[in-house]
Amino acid sequence: MIDVDIHKLLNLLVYNPEKPILLNSAFFLYFFTAFLLLYLAVGRSKEGRVAVFTIFSLYFFYMACGLYVGLVIISAIVDFNLSRWIYYSENQRKRKLLLILSIVLNLGLLFYFKYTDFFIGIVNDVTNGDIPFLKLLLPIGISFYTFENLSYTVDVYRREFKPVDNFMDYLFFLSFFPKLMMGPIVRAHDFIPQISKPYELNSEDIGKGIYLIMAGLFKKMVISDYINENFVQYIFDDPSKHTGLECLLGVYGYALIIYCDFSGYSDIAIGIARWTGFKIPPNFDSPYQSSNITEFWRRWHISLSSWLRDYLYIPLGGNRKGKVRQYINLSLTMLIGGFWHGASWNFIFWGAMHGAALAVDKVRLDWLKARGGGSTGWVGTIMKVGGVIITFHFVCFCWVFFKASTFHDAWSLLHQVAFDFQPEVWLELYNGYTTVFWVMLLGFILHFLPKRVETFTELALARVPLVGNVAIMVVFFYVLNQIMSLETMMPIYLQF
Known part of the structure; x- marks a missing residue:
């Protein structure tokens, strides 16, 4: 009996491709509790905090994608050494070659796992060839830590940041588990200086x-998972089987799903970081309140967005080489941003649409600036509300291509929506998905609440004694367990 129990325990502690560890999984609660207790125990020692955090981070990544954890370690070793050679070299040609080597190695690794089959497909289509697909498993988080590596070596090359002397500090930065799988993309110059600061929790x-x-x-677990599991996925599985009204509501639902899913994970990561003494900048700021695509x-x-601006848009020339070149740079940046999301023509089209919209919006903003600014007063308010509605629907239009498996499904x-709307089915639809639509309404209401509501809630929790906060968390997890979906839903951005 004891041997059986030990065997079950060991199975729980070993990577299972069917059940990878996620921030919203039951195993993560035990993992995080053990981590936090050890982290607090060594809180006075910088070396102890780095060691505990790094070990737990690498184990977390192992539980998420198995032996691919080695890629994080290899990436850290390569860029730790290259960045130091770049920084301490006085030969400008050598520094540039080392930077190019870093870029090639990082992007080469990303392209190999993420885009090899995509380009094999293109070659096969063009040449009528039959090159077999590699069917590589995409390592979780590779897009995020690749960009962090690149920003680090580029900043070092620009002499904007001195590379760290301790390898463990860099491995700690790169493997930091709260943001490892799904971001935010953290800059080394924002994160690494915090490592040496005393650990103080107020x-x-x-x-x-x-x-x-x-x-x-x-x-993530209430709004996003519930809407996806009970409504939206049915729509996108085969849009042709649903009325235009259902499809439109499905698109609205997906807009809420992808926001709540991704921003929810970002919030959890930033919250955990805050408890461990690290401040990570916010990754979302109520985006559907935007009155134009630039906002x-x-x-x-x-x-x-900021990474693409600083390491792609500005190096391409930004707005320094004339208006036409600026519009081209905007479009190209977003096109590449779309490709970053995945090896699919859908993502490329999605990025191209946003790039074109940004270029058009730049023309509009320049025209308004030349006229002395936009409208004010009640006219300005109406224009802003109209801008929010138009921007939201443009973003939703683009989400169709982002979510759909193929162009055919997107156009279907x-x-x-355009030719088979059937508004008369609204009552039947409401009766069939009553709870889903109320959850959607709740999600949009929460999204459009003023910022001061969030600030007030944070301050109120800050005034509660520690015991009270523990009680609040226990009650919250109990309620969450009662209302969450029975099956853990994989995060959308995990595939990127």
């Missing part, structure tokens, strides 16, 4: 952390 950190973790779990990309996936859904 009431503000506790309140902020609790709010972010609870909000993130609620968005939307300042609020959506902020860490990716749009065809249903």
Whole structure:
């Protein structure tokens, strides 16, 4: 009997491809409790904190994708050494060659796992060839830590940041488990200086952390998972079987799903980081409140948007080489941003649509600036509300291609909305999906709440004694367990 129990326990502690560890999985609660107890025990020692955090981070990654954890370690070894050679070399040609080597190695690794089959498919289509697909398993988080490696070596090359002397500090930064799988994309110059600071946890950190973790779990496990499992997935599986009204509501639902799913994970990551003494910038800022597409990309996936701006758009020339070149740079940046999301023509089209919209919006903003600015007063308010509605629907239109498996499915859904709307089925639809639509309404209401509501809640939690906060978390997890979906839903951005 004891041997059987030990065997079961060992099975739980070994990577299972059918049940990878996730921030919203039951195993993570035990993992995080053990981590936090050990982390607090060594809290006074910088070396102890780094060691505990790094070991748990690598184990977390192992439980998420098995032996691919080795890629994180190899990436850390390569870029730790290359960055130091770049920084301490006085030969500019050598420095540039080392930077190019870092870029080639990082992007080469990403392209091999993520895009090899995509380009094999293109070659086969063009040449009528029959090159077999490699069918590589995409390592979880590779897109995120690749971009972190690249920003680190580029910043070192620009002499904007001195490379770390301790390899464990860099491995700790790269493997930091709260953001390892799904971001945010953290810059080394924001994170690494915090490693040496004394670990101090105040009431503000506790309140902020609790709010972010609870909000993130609620968005992911209650709103996103429920709507996806009970409505949206049915629509996108075969849009042609549904009326245009169902398809439109399915698109609205997906807009909420992808926001709650991804921002929920980001909130959890930022909240956990806050509890462990690290401040990570927010990754989302109520993006559907945006009144134009430029504002939307300042609020959506902020860490990716800013990364593309600093390491792609500006090096391409930004707005320094004339208006036409600026519009081309915007379009090209978003096209590459779409390709970053996945090896699919759908993602490329999605990125191209956003790039074109950003270029058009830049023309509009320049025209308004030349006229002395936009409208004010009640006219300005109406224009802003109209801008929010138009921007939201453009983003939703693009989400159709982001979500749909093929172009055919995307156009099929749009065809249903345009030519087979059938508004008369609304009552039957409501009766069939009453709870889903109320959850959707709740999600949008929470999204459009003023920022001060979030600030008030954080401050209120900060004033609650530690015992009270523990009680709040226990009650929250109990309620969450009662209402969450029975099956753990894989995060959407895990595939990127």
